[in-house]
Amino acid sequence: MPQPPQRNAEATKAKIIDNAMQLFSKKGFDATTVDDIAGASGVNKALLYYYFKNKSGLYEAVMTQVLDAIHDAVAGESSGHDDPVTELEAFVMTYARYAQEHPYFPALLLRELSDSGAHLPEMMFGKMRRLFALLGDILKRGEAQGVFKPAIAMVVHFMIIGTLNLMVTTAPLRTIAAQNDAVDTCAECSMDKIAEYLYNNIKTMLEVNT
Amino acid sequence: MPQPPQRNAEATKAKIIDNAMQLFSKKGFDATTVDDIAGASGVNKALLYYYFKNKSGLYEAVMTQVLDAIHDAVAGESSGHDDPVTELEAFVMTYARYAQEHPYFPALLLRELSDSGAHLPEMMFGKMRRLFALLGDILKRGEAQGVFKPAIAMVVHFMIIGTLNLMVTTAPLRTIAAQNDAVDTCAECSMDKIAEYLYNNIKTMLEVNT
Amino acid sequence: MPQPPQRNAEATKAKIIDNAMQLFSKKGFDATTVDDIAGASGVNKALLYYYFKNKSGLYEAVMTQVLDAIHDAVAGESSGHDDPVTELEAFVMTYARYAQEHPYFPALLLRELSDSGAHLPEMMFGKMRRLFALLGDILKRGEAQGVFKPAIAMVVHFMIIGTLNLMVTTAPLRTIAAQNDAVDTCAECSMDKIAEYLYNNIKTMLEVNT
Amino acid sequence: MPQPPQRNAEATKAKIIDNAMQLFSKKGFDATTVDDIAGASGVNKALLYYYFKNKSGLYEAVMTQVLDAIHDAVAGESSGHDDPVTELEAFVMTYARYAQEHPYFPALLLRELSDSGAHLPEMMFGKMRRLFALLGDILKRGEAQGVFKPAIAMVVHFMIIGTLNLMVTTAPLRTIAAQNDAVDTCAECSMDKIAEYLYNNIKTMLEVNT
DNA sequence: CATGAATGAGAGTTCATTCAT
DNA sequence: AATGAATGAACTCTCATTCAT
Numbered sequence A, B, C, D: 001m002p003q004p005p006q007r008n009a010e011a012t013k014a015k016i017i018d019n020a021m022q023l024f025s026k027k028g029f030d031a032t033t034v035d036d037i038a039g040a041s042g043v044n045k046a047l048l049y050y051y052f053k054n055k056s057g058l059y060e061a062v063m064t065q066v067l068d069a070i071h072d073a074v075a076g077e078s079s080g081h082d083d084p085v086t087e088l089e090a091f092v093m094t095y096a097r098y099a100q101e102h103p104y105f106p107a108l109l110l111r112e113l114s115d116s117g118a119h120l121p122e123m124m125f126g127k128m129r130r131l132f133a134l135l136g137d138i139l140k141r142g143e144a145q146g147v148f149k150p151a152i153a154m155v156v157h158f159m160i161i162g163t164l165n166l167m168v169t170t171a172p173l174r175t176i177a178a179q180n181d182a183v184d185t186c187a188e189c190s191m192d193k194i195a196e197y198l199y200n201n202i203k204t205m206l207e208v209n210t
Numbered sequence E: 001c002a003t004g005a006a007t008g009a010g011a012g013t014t015c016a017t018t019c020a021t
Numbered sequence F: 001a002a003t004g005a006a007t008g009a010a011c012t013c014t015c016a017t018t019c020a021t
Helices: A009-031 A034-041 A045-051 A055-078 A084-101 A104-114 A122-144 A153-169 A171-178 A191-206 B009-031 B034-041 B045-051 B055-078 B084-101 B104-114 B122-144 B153-169 B171-178 B191-206 C009-031 C034-041 C045-051 C055-078 C084-101 C104-114 C122-144 C153-169 C171-178 C191-206 D009-031 D034-041 D045-051 D055-078 D084-101 D104-114 D122-144 D153-169 D171-178 D191-206
Strands: none
Touching (some): A009 A034, A009 A045, A009 A055, A009 B009, A055 A104, A055 A122, A084 A104, A084 A122, A084 A153, A084 A191, A104 A153, A104 B104, A122 B171, A153 B153, A191 B191, B009 B055, B009 B104, B034 B045, B055 B122, B084 B104, B084 B153, B153 B191, C009 C034, C009 C045, C034 C045, C084 C104, C084 C153, C104 D104, C153 D104, C153 D153, C153 D191, C171 D122, D009 D034, D009 D055, D009 D104, D034 D055, D045 D055, D055 D084, D055 D122, D084 D104, D084 D153, D084 D191, D122 D153, D153 D171, D153 D191
């Protein structure tokens, strides 16, 4: 169903970014073609170059939007409590929920981390760091208040987001594997249950035993 | 230094697989060209097609070798003890050591998991499952012996390998980020220290409090 | 320095033609983009299509202006004397001076002549012919008055304008080549000196020896 | 009539260069597409990139061959006589004959000279200089022997090659213009006649009057 | 076992041109 | 008179793959 041309720059741009996001996450940067994105967006390929310098520029725009969004979502929920334990819970649960509701996100992030950021300009690392800084802050305050043991924040961070992201990206794989009854791949597990289990374990790890 | 032609099928094949491994891990499947691999291996491009059906076939050969190797390494160290806690320690430490010594491995695995195995035939999942089964077995026996709490093995598995793999693949990124003193990205941490910290935390999580 | 919009059709048009002239002469017709011209002129690309039918139309406008200008300049100086020798001198010197002062001109003309006029409608040849007719007329009258030998006007014409144009367009090349001391490319020669030398030689060629 | 693939590297390469030469000369660098050349040569487009790095590389190969050929042709005929006047005659006549027999050549050269060598690496200028050096040498020896007046070699060079090249490239134009009887564009002139006229004039110019 | 020559299909990018305002 | 949004057609270049030797 060919739409009439939109003559609305912002809307068109948003539509392109949105479709690019889906495709980049499903197939990765290299395997996604500019034609794919243009086709999915119902616009002419050249328009992508009108708005974004090139394929990398579009990818950058996608990642900027995505990283900002997750940061804002998590920051919004996990700060403002004055109890580090509650904040930790919010961090884990919000990230999990966001990842579930925006399932393109984990693959994008995980690939970028596997690539040492081959496709991203340095500027983008800052955005990744901001998310990490959120957790680092929670742990630091928890430690200051004597409720958390000293921790290696980077490792804890990857225990949380590595696990959650992998649970999302491997969902189809785990479903297939479930047909083989030898192993339980948690194929039926709800994201909420997983996140809660993860949160409880992380809390156990971190809390000073009383 | 141009080598004389080798006239030794197995050695040539091995050399190709080895170079392919490095390149696939560094740049990913799509961004690695058959020319790259042939060039790095010092053989003619057509020879790759003589030995392997096609690019995917070569990739499959690489992954088979890599997944078998890690499985054997980990299985060799972590089984045969009759103490689940010792076995868990061996599992974590061996995986960590392997990942450090074969740094191409984490990127390969992580990408594959982010992709829902787009490049791998189903047969390959079996090999991944075998590694997971190792841990599942340890946890199951630990639970049977009353030393471990019931656990969601899949989540624990990802907490371990997700974290270790990410620590390896992000090493360059974390080093860069370290110049920004606001966050501690554990840039200087040794893999051993990380693995030990991880192991201790996982153990704390799993152990029945006495 | 962004100018306020001009709302002055003729001035805007002239500005566009002027910038197009520079760019066409520097890079040729194909290598000059409509965006280049619009950008250099500080106007929107669509405006070029409003004023000129298309890229070729703009090129035509440029060439019309340029060919008219050189014709008028040369005609103004070289006619009206009743001495063919003086007129010949004026022809050569004026053309040389014009080419030097409007250095975009020689490249434009030379390219057009190398192309068999691929970009120009036939109408344009008439303008080129007019310039040639000027010289033809001088020679014819000189011959009638017994001061010039019979000549092949076309060849003499190209000896003059070919040489002068090439001296202008190759100026940068000749400067570079001058660093190589084996050949003297006349890199430092002033245009006046060159024109005078050329004129004297042409005169020697043409004059009836007395 | 699709030819069977040739499997003869040198022959194929030569065929490509030859077709490229024709097309570049007819339409210029920009207006000639790689598809054109591949099509005319009856080979796959990718083969051009297999043999030549890119379009510019192919152009360079063409120009190398062309400049070497003209130099060798002219050098072969114009040196070895010990009379500068005879050598000058050979220079002009050989160049003229070559230009007539290889009509792609003048356009290629003239365009390059109009462009300040935009498409050519510096290395190529050397080849152009070699041709000029040939004439320079003739003039120098003539002057030493007292048969030629001191001359500005660069100007004389352009009087010769500029004129001859323009007569070739403008041939179609001059034929069209001939329908307009007001001017005589020498449309019917044979190249030999032109060259002879040119040579005689140049000789008159240069010779010391006795 | 190993190679250089050759190809088909497609990818990213550019550009002249038009539309709607 | 002037503009930003949008397009279609081409163009350069790359790459996995095959052929012939």
